Amino acid sequence: MARAANEAHENPKIDPDSSSNRIKEPDEWTTGGEPMTGAQASYLKTLSEQAKDPNAFDASLDKAEASKRIDALRKAVGTE
Numbered sequence: 001m002a003r004a005a006n007e008a009h010e011n012p013k014i015d016p017d018s019s020s021n022r023i024k025e026p027d028e029w030t031t032g033g034e035p036m037t038g039a040q041a042s043y044l045k046t047l048s049e050q051a052k053d054p055n056a057f058d059a060s061l062d063k064a065e066a067s068k069r070i071d072a073l074r075k076a077v078g079t080e
Helices: 002-010 038-050 063-077
Strands: none
Touching (some): 038 063
16 A cells, blocks of 8 residues: 555656646747647637637647637637
8 A cells, every 4th residue: 555655656647746747837838839739720710710809810829829829819708
């Protein structure tokens, strides 16, 4: 039983206090500079249409920028 408790403490996937498993801000993402994903693009397009702000969609955004814009648009349309 002691071994299971020790493994839980060392595993960042199941240790809620692990700083390596915390939710990071988009600017801290190691892959944030990569092009946004297809899912992000689709959701961003939908949100920009719902917000009646077609200029909010920009296909050249990276993952971090897209995430921040999605968060802002979710607040704007009240889906947060």
